Amino acid sequence: MGASGTPEPLVDVVMPQMGVSVSEGTIVAWRKQVGDWVAYEEPLVDISTDKIDTEVPSPAAGRLTEIVVEIGTTVDVGTVLARLATDARPGEPHASENGAPPTSEAAAAKGETPAPATPDPAPEPAAATPAQAPRSRRRYSPVVSRIAEEHGVDLSQVEGTGRGGRVRKQDVLAYVENGNGAAAETEPPLHIESPYRPDPAPAGAPAPAASAPAGVYEPPAPQPLSRMRQSIGAHMKRSLETAATCTTWIEVDMTAVQRERRKLGVTALAFVARAVIDALREFPALNAWMEGEKHTVHDDVNLGIAVSLGEDGLIVPVIRSAQDLSVEGLAKRIKELAMRARGRALSPDDVQAGTFTITNPGQYGSIMATPVINQPQVAILDLEAIVKRPVVVTDAQGDDSIAIREMTILGLSWDHRALDGALSAQFLAAVKRRLEGL
């Protein structure tokens, strides 16, 4: 590519292949205007694919001479998006600058990323400190980090009142007290599978307000769905059309898991993941892909974990070879992937090759759901809220009594094309046995 200093008159910027299964992409935003100077590897355009949203770094240094594909347009991989003139030099006036020397203030005023003001006519690749829109990097004090960790608080959501907007101890404590604290005992708010997230109620759909005046209803102007929302929707719809989806539930006593996880300081999800992996090794038919007539049973468990991105949607990063990880290792990987997902820092490889998926929307207290299978996988497990319930327990002598136990309901949606109800029930029983037998 144009990393070399060899001047080529024009270099094409093309829609990249973001992973093997990606065939097309949509332009989300252009970071540069025609006439702007672009450094090698400087972010040039934001694109969205059905796997991932990303930015495209410039393949060469030069001046942007032409934008071929406009924002909102979806094009095939390989399509030329823009052209760069590589024989141009930074600092030379161009049309949009009206001969004024480019200043970073001027660029900043336009909301652009200032081009590195390097006098070097051949910008070195190494100099590519990607002058991204400076994402304000926040540092947290030890006590703030610790409280956030203990209560599962996403510190980026906490408003800081300290110097320079620093998040102080009282800020995170207030955040915890104002409701986020509820998340303390439950899982971190990462794992929400969208299939049962109520679609955003039509923006205007008015709760029938008592005093709503009768008459002609005029809804607010409709907004286009985000690229991600569209993608999720298409994916889920395709799944339901493709698979013969059935759902089976089982009730699990999580008391032992809860005790152990508190000791280790990890989430219950990590224990469920470990139990699922073990059960998948016992029932490999559920660790499989179904693509038309093609049925692939995997040796490795590449475990997908659904991570909510809030209103934007969700994404399913994958833990490759999850069978090799301990509970603590799984907890660490889940946390790390979730953080990267929320930081929009996942790479295409992070979201590929999943062989089974777990979704965990229990944080709002829901207890049962019918998850939608993540194609081309054949099953998905749903972990809901863990709640205390009176339960009949039988002691060693066979005597029954009622005890308070921490219970949950695991739901397994499975593809009847690939397996039958008995097998899925056995699989769930295997998971249950492992979780209760701790």
Next chain:
Amino acid sequence: MATETAQPRGSAGPADAVSEHLTLDDRVALLRYMLLMRGLEERAMNLYRQGKVPGSFYDGYGQEAVSVGAAFAMSPQDRLCVLHRDLGAHLIRGVTPARILAQYMGREGGITGGRDGNVHFGDYRVGCVGMVSMLPDMMLVATGMAMAFKLRGEKRCAITWFGDGSTSRGDFHEAMNWAGVQRLPVIFVLENNQYAYSTPTREQYAVDPVERAQAYGFPGISVDGNDPEAMFEAARVARERALAGEGPTLLEAVTMRMHGHAAHDDMKYVPKEQVEEWRRKDPIDRQEARLREAGVDTDALREEVRAAIDAGTQEALAMPMPDPATATERLFYEGDEDVLTQDGAAPWSGFDSGGDR
């Protein structure tokens, strides 16, 4: 106040000088303690060469009479701050050979349990206070003990030993002055062994310290430091003075350091003739000659001493090293009892009937 001089300075004294206060048994005891001191230090030096004694090694070879003679005059109730070349004083107070060898070897059974080495110890069980390396700090401690004795009206004294180099330090002055001002029952034994490490006395002071005593208001007496009986007699008189409320005495024990400052020191800065001259004044040889003349079987005495050292060596070698876990323990005293309450042994016959006298 006139300076009293018991012996001409530097002279060996008459070979038949016998204190009228010493019985023959006392005189044998003096030889016995000197033999024990020399034998133990030679044994310790061998252990040092065998790699069983950590750190450095100092001895008092040739100076045995200084500590043995002076300490022999002390009563059980007196208190002693002993210098590192004065092992004989510890032996007289009753510290056993085994504990002394264990002390050299840093063993748990040594007097300091391995916390300090060499003769940097004082066994409070026998009325001694351990010295520190900064000399003559213990002059002030001895002065303070004497001050307490006087305040309480007790008939006892404190004694401490220090070297010729010590006389250059401020604490020498502070202690001499303090003791003189308060007329305290303290005996300062200046052990003039001619060298402070490698520095000869002529580079240490312009006026002999024994003369300085007069300036502080009390007698300075020069004694033949290689004659245990002369040392005993001088200390006995100084103690009488102290108990009579007449104040301190400075005894200058004139002697010679016959070995290097420590085991590493070949002493090449000392003229050979000087060493040879002093070898002829060896205190053990002199005391032994006197006793042989009096018909004492000193060979049997030597045999007895050797057996005691051998037994002590075996006992010391069997003692364990201290537990590393205890290194940070016992920094502060948590008890309530006073510690320096036990008296030491006082083998001089003069204490037999009348306790202190």
Next chain:
Amino acid sequence: MATMTYLQAISDALREEMRSDERVLLMGEDIGVFGGAFKVTDRFIEEFGPQRVMDTPLAESGIIGTAVGAAVVGLRPVCEMQFSDFVACGFDQLVNVAGKMYYRQGLPVNVTVRLPSGGGFSGGPFHSQNPEAWFMHAPGLKVVAPSTAEDAKGLLIRAIRDRNPVVYMEHKHLYRRVKGEVPDGLYETDFTARVARPGTDLTVIAYGAMVHTALEATEDLDGASVEVLDLRSLVPLDRDAILASVRKTSKALIVDEANETCAAGAQVAALIAEHAFEDLDGPVRRIATPDVPIPFSPPLEQAVLPSVERVKEAARELLEY
């Protein structure tokens, strides 16, 4: 209960302890007939006589060294250095003889050394020092520093009774400026820290005169709730109290009147950094006297000693952090 100055409380402790224990004797320069440079032992000689209120030669090493000797044979000497600065002349006896005696020889040294310390009155480089850190660094010595009249008495009685050498820092600037209710009779104050004022937003850690500076500086900081911890004892250092307070407030400001480097506050800061890191919500801040001798002229002296304003400013910054 009686209202006393800090100075009177020290005198009261000495007097009461001397009355109750005849082993206690006072040693120092000009403490007898003259009653001491600061009149701590004023008229003591009339009650206790010149032997127990001993005017010594001008010899700090001599005072401490002989006190060690007197202590090991059963007395309870209380030495007065006329100014804490002069203890440098007795350093060897205190550090090498007194401090190490028990560890080496099993022989406890029951000596108290009173050090009238601190500046603020144009005492100059030799009458204003705060040398407590010298002794914190010398194993075997305890170091205490009262800030109130009540503690001045209780800590001194405790120090005299402690079977180990205790360095008692009495701040000259507090002698007549600080008054308070002092219990009658004999009582001991433990060598532990004291919460001078409870609070939740910030801990200011100080001892001696700086406790008063800290209290004044944080009395009204826009309604902030500031805890002031009075260490009272530097050796032993009350780790539990320091860590408990900092864990509660998550912010620590340490005020020393001593020169900054390796001061008591440095030890406190290290303790917090090592053991309360996870609880911190801001940097551990220190205010101390810069590493210069205490100058004589008032504007120079005021420029180096920690002031109410400096403490206030640092407290504000930490609170806002």
